[in-house]
Amino acid sequence: MKDKVKFVNACPVFLVEDVQRSAGFYVNILGFTYAKHLDKNDKFIAIYRDSIEIILVEKIKGEIESNQSKYGNGYDAYINPDSIEGVDKIYQEYKNKNVKIISEPSITDYGSYEFVIQDIDGRNLGIGLIKDKDKFFEKSNHL
Structure with missing residues (x-):
């Protein structure tokens, strides 16, 4: 095998x-x-x-459109830092560089700790990590 x-x-x-x-x-x-x-x-x-x-x-x-503008929902990419603390560090780094922040770090209803930025082309990039694995995977075959 x-x-x-x-x-x-x-x-x-x-x-x-x-x-x-x-x-x-x-x-x-x-x-x-x-x-x-x-x-x-x-x-x-x-x-x-x-x-x-x-x-x-x-x-x-063609036209460049983010998932949010074209479909009304969804990030265009999701990036995981190496730790929950990393979410806050990257957020502060990008805030200090005046990156367009769409949402500040928070815990989502699905258990991730994340924030969202917008790139120069209007794409929304989620940056976060699963914080509450029980909540995130409660209805899955992954555990």
């Missing part, structure tokens, strides 16, 4: 109007680093912070 392969990360792909402008926001304001691939067919920049990777691809057509 073969060993089961484990997934270690999910990498969202964000379409953007101007890939260099968007990457500049993530690097200069949110503390990411980057790898540029602007000479490729799909003009893109991969951005990294710790184990998080996001791909920014310059769109060719």
Whole structure:
């Protein structure tokens, strides 16, 4: 029997109007680093912070809309820090850099401790961690 392969990360792909402008926001304001691939067919920049990777691809057509504006609900990405205390530290870091804060850190009705920011393209990024595992997983097969 073969060993089961484990997934270690999910990498969202964000379409953007101007890939260099968007990457500049993530690097200069949110503390990411980057790898540029602007000479490729799909003009893109991969951005990294710790184990998080996001791909920014310059769109060719269509409008950029957040899940919230297009569908009325949902974050565009959710990022977990390494600890509950990390939620407050990242919140303070971003607040000090005048990042647009959509909601301050709080415990949700599903048991996560989180806050929401908006990136330069209008996407809502949830940043948080499950605080109350009993509440979060009360109706699941995960425990």
